[in-house]
Amino acid sequence: MNSPSPTDALDPVAASLVTEYLFDQGWSDGLPLVPATEESVETFLAHTDREADEIIAQLPQLGRKASVRDVATHAVMAGCRPEYFPLVLAAWDALSVERSALGGGWQSTSGPAPLVIVNGPIRDELGVNSAGGVLGPGFRPNATIPRALGLTVRNSLGVVPHALEQATQGIPGRWTMCVGEDEENSPWEPLSVDGGLQAGENAVSTILVRTCEFVDNRHFHDPVEVLRDFADTIGRAGAWIFRYSSVGIVMNPDHARVFAEAGMSKQDVREWIVAHAGKTEAELTAVGKGLSRLSDGPFDPDHFHPVFADASPACLPIIVAGSRNAAMSMVVRVFSTWSGRSFPLS
Amino acid sequence: MVGGIIDPTAGAQTRVSVEQRDSPVVSSLDGLRVGLLENTKRNAARILDAVGAALAETHGAAELVRRTKKQFAMPLPSDVLTDLKSTCDVVVIGVGDCGSCSASAVADGIALEETGLPTAVICTDAFESTARAMAELKGDADYGFLLTEHPVANLTDEQIVQRAGRLAPEVAARLLGRRSSGVVA
Incomplete structure (x- = not known):
């Protein structure tokens, strides 16, 4: 008899129910999400010295903000590994000095x-x-780090397509x-x-x-x-x-x-x-x-x-x-x- | 929280709660100072100018006060808001014809009405959903903005006069608190 394996406990039926639940909440960019829990978010936060409540992204025109904790939540949901988290934070630091990102870029018809x-x-x-x-695809950090940014824009900043997001066509590869x-x-x-x-x-x-x-x-x-x-x-x-x-x-x-x-x-x-x-x-x-x-x-x-x-x-x-x-x-x-x-x- | 799963939108759900109130209105435009707040988008200033001219001619508006909002996606700077409050009796805002500036025009209209200034915000009909989303975000879901046919950036001089001729009665109705269709073909 084989010895028990950690994968024996995997429950694909439960996983599928969770996936559908996450879609039903309207939190997804159209692809399956990983559920974020207090425990998983804490695991990500352990990879930075920054305060969890520090505001790292904001849109003054909408009165909305995202904290380091919010960004961690979306990094989990995007499928990042915890050690990617400092890169996601640094990407937000970089976006925060992009004049066009602050000046309505996420809402723009240009997409x-x-x-x-x-x-x-x-x-x-x-x-x-x-x-x-x-x-192209095939590499987890390349695919999930930008996706974490897009999910934060959607859920924390509230810029959702056909409402405050007005991309005419958007661009191929957006958030990837x-x-x-x-x-x-x-x-x-x-x-x-x-x-x-x-x-x-x-x-x-x-x-x-x-x-x-x-x-x-x-x-x-x-x-x-x-x-x-x-x-x-x-x-x-x-x-x-x-x-x-x-x-x-x-x-x-x-x-x-x-x-x-x-x-x-x-x-x-x-x-x-x-x-x-x-x-x-x-x-x-x-x-x-x-x-x-x-x-x-x-x-x-x-x-x-x-x-x-x-x-x-x-x-x-x-x-x-x-x-x-x-x-x-x-x-x-x-x-x-x-x-x-x-x-x-x- | 269901099954320990974090709701990532929890922070974004806080909407501004404003007291339900009617929009401020005026009983007549006769002798009033009409602010024209253009947002630098192509043809915006010309359309507002033509609307202002029509309001002066048919409704007796005494003065047209032209102002520019330089960052069309951003909230109205407080000094511009203060200036409009002291120099105008009503304000016409527009033209919201892009993803960010249409929503922002509605936010400006609501901000000015909160100071008691009647406003008429003009957006193009392609941006109705984002204009409405901003009104909801600002806690004034029923805010009445005016829609005009998209696009406006490539209208000729003659077409601008025609468009303004159709817009002006709707703008006046909005400022006077009369029922407006909200849509200008």
Whole structure:
């Protein structure tokens, strides 16, 4: 006879009843939730020195707040492991300095999603994926940390679709986007250094994004061809709504390598793209988006409008991640602009 | 709590409880100062201007007081609220034509009415649900906002005049406490 196993006590019928109960309460984002109990929340709170009652997220326009304990509750419900909790807290610290997250972003028709970026040795400790399929499924911290943020917005801040949440379509991958930066295969300093921290320090950054679009360029002969390809995707008219935009790149390690081998720093890449990405007044006018109505207009038809206000990391954040197996990168459309700040764990 | 499961919405369920009251109204707009609080959204100022002009012409409003709410998603800053209270007799607010600014316009209308100022809030009909959700959140679930057809951002000059012509009687009815359909086609 076999000796008893801890899994003998598992009760799938009871688990299913709990799952349905959680759906019935209206607390879910549409996927099954893990029930949060006082005990499980305490287990999460044990992974931070922060006070459980500290307010870490708020929307003044709705008069609603979330405490560290509320965030722990949602981290449990999202399927996080307790040791992920400091990353969830740091993500809220980062979101709290995102002007557009505070200024109605969660209610917006744009339906933006936070892209959470993890730097430092904690990636390996927790199994945060930074390699192949970095934006896709299969990795628990990547999937559950952003989900915890979305559940907090829904339940603690009360921003629920078809009521105070008015996303026109939302974006694919909303509340599922979290990547580790592949620091080991990047020729450059990590994003967290652009965000004001030391290389090698555990850090979380968040960027609100409106969508991702790929740049598949693997048969190039000259790095400038790849830069032109980035500039073309970044400059497309559909994304143009204001005078300037901010756009990030989740850059394939192979693209980063060829730029570095050509002697380019990350800032050199930024400056090249900022100088070349844009549209003429005639091109924008052709799609009904001419800028001549602005106070410094009107503009000649061949006047070149750059996409970017400047070449700072806040306007063009670059994160190296993904597999080297094909030279594809992802352009991420930033909602407003990145705060330019990364946050340590606490 | 059922089965020891935490209710994660417990904190968000606290709604502001306000005393049930009727909206403040005026008996006539004749000689009054009409505040026009625009929210920087495209065409908002032009629509409110045209509504104000119609109120002056047909209802004898004496003065149009133009103000801008710079952060359209956020609560009305207290200095703007104080300013409106001292410079206006009634306030027209709009145009709520986005996810956050429509809800916020309703919150501003309720905040101003709590100080005794009659208000007329204009949102586009695409945002009725979020405008109503904010009214409920503010404890004034029946707050009467006006809906106009979405979109307004791309209306031409001529269309703005037409739209304002249909809105103005509804705005006046709201400020005068008369029954309004709430919907302007």
